[in-house]
Amino acid sequence: MAQYKLKINGRDYQADVASDTPLLWVLRDHLGLVGTKYGCGIAQCGACTVHLNGEPTRSCVLPVSAVGGAKVTTIEGLSENGDHPVQQAWDELDVPQCGYCQAGQMMTAAALLKKNSKPSDAEIEATMSSHLCRCGTYHRIRDAVKLAATKTK
Amino acid sequence: MQTSRRDFLKSTAFAGGGLILGFNWFESVASKPVAVTAAAPLNFNAYLSIGMDGIVTIFSPNPEIGQGIKTAFPLIVAEELDVDWKKVKVEQAPLDTTRFERQTAGGSGAIPHSWKRLRVAGATARQMLINAAAKRWGVPAAECTASQSMVIHTPSGKKLSYGELAQEAAQIAPPTDVKLKEVGSFKLIGKSIKGVDNQEVLTGKPLFGIDFYREGMRFAMLQRPPAFGLKLKSVDATAAKAMPGITDVVTFKNNVAVVGKSTWEVKKAREVLKIEWEKAAELENTADHDRIFKELMADNSKATVRRKDGDVEAAFKNAAKVVEAEYQCPFLPHNPLEPMNFFAHVREDGVELVGPTQTPQAARNDVAKLFNIAPEKVSVQLTRMGGGFGRRLRTDFALEAAELSSLIKAPVKVIWTREDDMGGGIYRPAVRYRFKAALDKDGNMIGYALRGVGMNTANSTREDNFPSGCVPNLLIDTAEHKSPITVGAWRAPITNFLAFAEQSFLDEVALAAGKDPVTFRLELLDKAKNQPTGAIKYNIDRTRKVIELAAEKSGWFKKRKGVHLGFSVYYSHASYVAQVAEVVVQKGKPVIQKVYAAVDCGVVINESGAKNQVVGGIVDGLGHAMYGNLTFKNGEPEQRNFGAYRLIRFNEIPADVEVHFVNNGIDPTGLGEPALPPTGGAAANAIFKATGQRLRNQPFVEQTDILG
Numbered sequence: 111m112a113q114y115k116l117k118i119n120g121r122d123y124q125a126d127v128a129s130d131t132p133l134l135w136v137l138r139d140h141l142g143l144v145g146t147k148y149g150c151g152i153a154q155c156g157a158c159t160v161h162l163n164g165e166p167t168r169s170c171v172l173p174v175s176a177v178g179g180a181k182v183t184t185i186e187g188l189s190e191n192g193d194h195p196v197q198q199a200w201d202e203l204d205v206p207q208c209g210y211c212q213a214g215q216m217m218t219a220a221a222l223l224k225k226n227s228k229p230s231d232a233e234i235e236a237t238m239s240s241h242l243c244r245c246g247t248y249h250r251i252r253d254a255v256k257l258a259a260t261k262t263k
Numbered sequence: 264m265q266t267s268r269r270d271f272l273k274s275t276a277f278a279g280g281g282l283i284l285g286f287n288w289f290e291s292v293a294s295k296p297v298a299v300t301a302a303a304p305l306n307f308n309a310y311l312s313i314g315m316d317g318i319v320t321i322f323s324p325n326p327e328i329g330q331g332i333k334t335a336f337p338l339i340v341a342e343e344l345d346v347d348w349k350k351v352k353v354e355q356a357p358l359d360t361t362r363f364e365r366q367t368a369g370g371s372g373a374i375p376h377s378w379k380r381l382r383v384a385g386a387t388a389r390q391m392l393i394n395a396a397a398k399r400w401g402v403p404a405a406e407c408t409a410s411q412s413m414v415i416h417t418p419s420g421k422k423l424s425y426g427e428l429a430q431e432a433a434q435i436a437p438p439t440d441v442k443l444k445e446v447g448s449f450k451l452i453g454k455s456i457k458g459v460d461n462q463e464v465l466t467g468k469p470l471f472g473i474d475f476y477r478e479g480m481r482f483a484m485l486q487r488p489p490a491f492g493l494k495l496k497s498v499d500a501t502a503a504k505a506m507p508g509i510t511d512v513v514t515f516k517n518n519v520a521v522v523g524k525s526t527w528e529v530k531k532a533r534e535v536l537k538i539e540w541e542k543a544a545e546l547e548n549t550a551d552h553d554r555i556f557k558e559l560m561a562d563n564s565k566a567t568v569r570r571k572d573g574d575v576e577a578a579f580k581n582a583a584k585v586v587e588a589e590y591q592c593p594f595l596p597h598n599p600l601e602p603m604n605f606f607a608h609v610r611e612d613g614v615e616l617v618g619p620t621q622t623p624q625a626a627r628n629d630v631a632k633l634f635n636i637a638p639e640k641v642s643v644q645l646t647r648m649g650g651g652f653g654r655r656l657r658t659d660f661a662l663e664a665a666e667l668s669s670l671i672k673a674p675v676k677v678i679w680t681r682e683d684d685m686g687g688g689i690y691r692p693a694v695r696y697r698f699k700a701a702l703d704k705d706g707n708m709i710g711y712a713l714r715g716v717g718m719n720t721a722n723s724t725r726e727d728n729f730p731s732g733c734v735p736n737l738l739i740d741t742a743e744h745k746s747p748i749t750v751g752a753w754r755a756p757i758t759n760f761l762a763f764a765e766q767s768f769l770d771e772v773a774l775a776a777g778k779d780p781v782t783f784r785l786e787l788l789d790k791a792k793n794q795p796t797g798a799i800k801y802n803i804d805r806t807r808k809v810i811e812l813a814a815e816k817s818g819w820f821k822k823r824k825g826v827h828l829g830f831s832v833y834y835s836h837a838s839y840v841a842q843v844a845e846v847v848v849q850k851g852k853p854v855i856q857k858v859y860a861a862v863d864c865g866v867v868i869n870e871s872g873a874k875n876q877v878v879g880g881i882v883d884g885l886g887h888a889m890y891g892n893l894t895f896k897n898g899e900p901e902q903r904n905f906g907a908y909r910l911i912r913f914n915e916i917p918a919d920v921e922v923h924f925v926n927n928g929i930d931p932t933g934l935g936e937p938a939l940p941p942t943g944g945a946a947a948n949a950i951f952k953a954t955g956q957r958l959r960n961q962p963f964v965e966q967t968d969i970l971g
Contacts (some may be wrong), residue, residue: 135527139527143467144467147600148473149602186466201462244598244600244883245875245883248882248916250875
């Protein structure tokens with residue numbers, strides 16, 4: 111066990127955990143940030159996606175010891191008031207069914223739009239294909255990414 | 264819904280003022296409204312409250328698994344209440360069998376079950392508010408109307424808000440003869456209404472079972488038998504117990520539970536358990552299943568007749584042409600993205616359960632039985648679910664959490680890893696079908712025979728579905744293999760593959776008869792209409808309507824160069840869905856680029872939610888038809904996570920899905936399942952046209968190179 115100091119959503123956190131504990135479980139079990147979801151534990155489904163210095167990262171395979179001083183952003187910190195362009199677009203197009211995968215989907219979409227505010231269809235497809243949605247909301251996700259792009263300054 | 268039932272209300276002013284309405288539909292009880300207090304045990308089926316601030320709280324009793332019931336139910340109440348939707352707050356109700364009926368997510372049955380009672384609930388409250396306003400104004404209630412949370416006296420234009428009227432309305436005897444709105448006059452129903460939990464879902468609030476946390480709660484993972492047919496022989500937990508954060512390792516039934524302070528710690532400790540398993544039943548392989556299917560298919564003595572019309576033997580003897588084909592699919596895991604999990608706290612005075620379940624009442628009853636206590640001693644709080652697909656109809660995960668909590672005498676949340684979830688499932692069973700059709704010299708289908716061979720499924724057919732009733736000589740029978748592999752309902756049970764097989768086979772028959780697939784189906788329906796054979800348990804006109812609508816919208820009869828269309832129509836869970844898949848060939852491979860769906864679920868409650876269900880059902884149906892495959896080696900599932908097991912992804916969906924609702928004003932039926940069954944058949948029929956290859960088994964990727 112060791113003490114880890116983490117910068118998450120602009121706040122400082124501390125966790126006393128084993129060094130190999132994935133960031134996902136530190137967030138969920140130790141810090142009470144449960145918006146980041148567990149789906150597979152092997153970086154295949156994307157439900158656990160957070161930003162690490164702005165880069166979409168699979169927190170289920172990222173040991174807490176590897177986080178270091180990186181800035182972590184989770185769905186809880188994506189926007190102050192739940193009104194990030196992707197959150198607005200996801201709501202306007204009523205994307206969720208069960209909703210379990212959507213936090214991860216939005217984190218990846220938000221990172222994509224930050225880099226490229228006008229992604230092509232092919233870029234959206236290439237990026238979003240790394241996520242699974244068991245309910246099959248992919249069409250609305252596609253449309254929501256495009257709508258969010260129009261809202262991104 | 265039986266119209267003979269007496270619908271009545273109970274009301275009370277509750278602490279702080281306002282109106283609580285409860286609804287009771289028991290036929291046998293007295294019809295007089297009974298005053299009750301909010302604290303008393305209420306014999307309600309559902310209830311809504313109106314605060315003096317005008318906020319209407321509608322409790323949604325049914326489990327939300329992504330089917331949108333938590334939005335659809337309140338929407339129906341709100342429509343008849345004429346409330347401003349912005350002033351409606353929706354709350355998930357816990358399991359309460361004294362207030363509610365059928366708190367179940369399954370069989371696409373919630374909407375048809377509750378449609379009328381929810382409307383009566385809203386309409387009755389509306390009338391009470393109108394009566395209260397009329398009394399205050401001293402005018403006849405008939406001169407008043409309601410709109411957007413206001414009661415309006417039409418002649419004078421006077422208005423009062425629901426909030427202002429709530430307290431007085433609570434004193435009014437609930438009318439028992441309220442008039443429901445005309446279907447054509449709905450203001451909310453049929454519109455696109457966003458999910459009531461959207462904001463919380465999209466900001467990562469703790470909504471799901473796996474998010475539940477209670478101070479002092481332990482975390483646990485169970486090591487269950489790794490293969491179907493194994494049982495626990497011995498455990499050495501010395502190393503696991505010595506791992507950091509571990510508080511208990513306990514063994515019960517065939518499980519070894521590792522309990523500790525965090526998910527990761529119990530997962531790591533579980534890995535160092537030393538367990539010996541021993542054989543308790545046959546350790547089956549997928550190859551065994553293939554052999555068993557063929558043996559049972561060939562053995563007439565093992566078959567149970569499900570439906571027999573006319574003389575099938577004679578029909579085949581006299582046939583000008585016989586078409587025969589066999590279809591097979593594998594086992595499938597449900598794979599809701601939120602793996603199984605459940606919280607239980609067994610105390611002296613009762614059991615508290617919290618978690619994702621499609622059947623909270625069954626969870627309560629099974630847990631009560633386990634401890635030999637009264638069901639009332641078990642409470643169940645419903646959480647939102649990260650998918651269900653039938654897996655959460657079972658109660659195994661609630662039972663094991665409860666049993667574990669009683670053994671360690673502490674509150675505990677049991678979490679399954681994805682590997683646990685996929686490897687220890689209650690699967691969609693593999694099944695094999697054999698179809699035979701006899702055609703006369705004019706291409707009329709004069710004989711039809713279907714045999715289904717199921718795994719732990721006594722009847723793997725739906726013997727009264729289309730084309731039963733359309734064929735003068737028909738025989739449907741089934742055989743079953745008893746396997747140690749556990750099976751259960753998987754979204755659209757039976758029909759999720761039967762529809763594919765049947766609709767593919769009908770295209771094979773149409774081809775042999777030299778007929779267009781749509782024309783062939785319509786001709787069969789004409790026979791059911793004009794010369795029916797035996798019982799017909801589907802609506803011929805509604806089936807015809809969705810066929811015609813799908814054909815029209817897809818341009819079925821207009822040939823387009825390089826575009827290949829495949830047709831399918833299926834009736835399941837009381838809804839009718841026809842689909843056309845549009846396939847083009849790119850780089851020599853078939854690509855499904857579009858799916859058209861024509862859907863008759865009666866009245867559409869929430870257009871956005873309904874479309875989401877239809878599109879999702881199509882993507883789900885297509886994904887599993889193309890990729891889904893769970894195989895077994897020595898009783899052990901060979902795919903246990905999303906690396907080896909393939910779920911459809913973003914880049915593999917048809918570019919477009921076009922959904923058309925018949926929206927005929929008939930009382931609504933469910934949509935959680937009915938869009939899925941027709942999809943595989945439409946796709947396979949289109950792929951056949953594009954490539955000449957007939958796909959008779961799933962998954963398609965095992966047989967052809969297909970582009971998503």
